[in-house]
Amino acid sequence: MPNSPSPDAFGPDTEEFLADFHHTTRYGATDNGGIDRQAATVPHGQVRDWFEARAAERGFEVRTDTIGNIFAVKEWNPGAPYVLVGSHLDSQPLGGRFDGTYGVVAALHAASALDRAVRDGHLVPQANIAVVDWFNEEGARFPPSIMGSSVFVGLLELEAALRTVDPDGVTVADALADTGRAGEPVDLPLAGYAEVHIEQGRRLERAGIPIGVVDRSWHTQKLLVRVVGEQSHTGATLMADRRDALVAASHVVVMVEEMVDEFTPETIVTSVGKFDVEPNSPIVVPRRVDLVVDLRAADRGDVTRARSLLLERMERLAERRGVEIEADDFDVRPVQPFPQDAIALGQEAARDEGMGSAVLNTLAGHDSVALNRVTPTVMLFVPSVDGVSHCEREFTSDEDLVSGLRVLTNVAARMVTGALSQTEPGGERPHG
Known part of the structure; x- marks a missing residue:
């Protein structure tokens, strides 16, 4: 040099x-x-x-x-x-x-x-x-x-x-x-x-x-997640009859944060930084939520494992809450x-x-x-x-x-x- x-x-x-x-x-x-x-x-x-x-x-x-x-x-x-x-x-x-x-x-x-x-x-x-x-x-x-x-x-x-x-x-x-x-x-x-x-x-x-x-x-990747439920009246729809996309999406947010507990401390970070609700009205049960999940780790294998765990848990959540949840890979960087x-x-x-x-x-x-x-x-x-x-x-x-x-x-x-x-x-x- x-x-x-x-x-x-x-x-x-x-x-x-x-x-x-x-x-x-x-x-x-x-x-x-x-x-x-x-x-x-x-x-x-x-x-x-x-x-x-x-x-x-x-x-x-x-x-x-x-x-x-x-x-x-x-x-x-x-x-x-x-x-x-x-x-x-x-x-x-x-x-x-x-x-x-x-x-x-x-x-x-x-x-x-x-x-x-x-x-x-x-x-x-x-x-x-x-x-x-x-x-x-x-x-x-x-x-x-x-x-x-x-x-x-x-x-x-x-x-x-x-x-x-x-x-x-x-x-x-x-x-x-x-x-x-x-x-x-x-x-x-x-x-x-x-x-x-x-x-x-x-x-x-x-x-x-x-x-x-x-x-x-670090290895990083994002997931574009769509949670689709059914729009209805917040005052007239009984709780048991609701397919609330926002409540299901809120569970996804908590899942994403709790994911880090599955890994060695400070080796992975996860977040949801973007969250869009439709129709976003105070008297309407939301029909759809779009969110961006961000997964980052020093090791690619940790991101891959976190992604798999999240997809499995979202599938079970969708069945339990009566909604549809789809996730597409986005912005993957090795x-x-x-x-x-x-x-x-x-x-x-x-x-x-x-x-x-x-x-x-x-x-x-x-x-x-x-x-x-x-x-x-x-x-x-x-x-x-x-x-x-x-x-x-x-x-x-x-x-x-x-x-x-x-x-x-x-x-x-x-x-x-x-x-x-x-x-x-x-x-x-x-x-x-």
């Missing part, structure tokens, strides 16, 4: 970084200190406008591809491949201001620091660099999540993504056009990818360690190991910056997991206070944000000067 130049030669402007990051919190700001910037909404378009303008001010060429990913490109060596650095600017409903946004702003400042070092003769790059804001990482408005990066690497077909509709029937294609993000094909040969993100867990905070280096993702050289590079970069690091797996999905299938990828974490995320209380200190920025800059410097150039991607390649 090539030696990197002294970190002092390409240190980022941390005060300017913090000012930019905290500025982004005004776009889609909520009353309780969070943000609500679902993909291709007006606030999301506004923060993306800001990102484009800020990148252009720093001399980056801004391009938008056909699924709405934004690339701020700096070409030092014509014809050379690109190291991508970035994350996403969209959020969950009533989400936190750190998730994703931190990674984009940190990437812009890391790349700007490297560009200054190249111009000053302190850094001789073999690869170019591009800062990326991936479209619709969260998948809150348009499922599935990690949409933009999945299209980019070939895991999801572009046309299928563009046809996806939100709850109001608006397609991704129309939403991108409405926010001025219906772009053109972008061809960026890859030399690697790096991303920094809040941990969204408590492991770093508990250990008092400032940097996490991701070694693998374990993705990150390259050993990429893990070592992240650890070495942290040491360069005088920081300790811990090797962690990621329970959550990230754009890095998609990119890791096609190019060597480094994924960094910084601590999350109380491990809280996807809510307005999400918080990471300025000190930890700056630590992650410094390590990301060091990682990117190593990568553009040839580190990982001979390394194969860590995850499974896309099929087809």
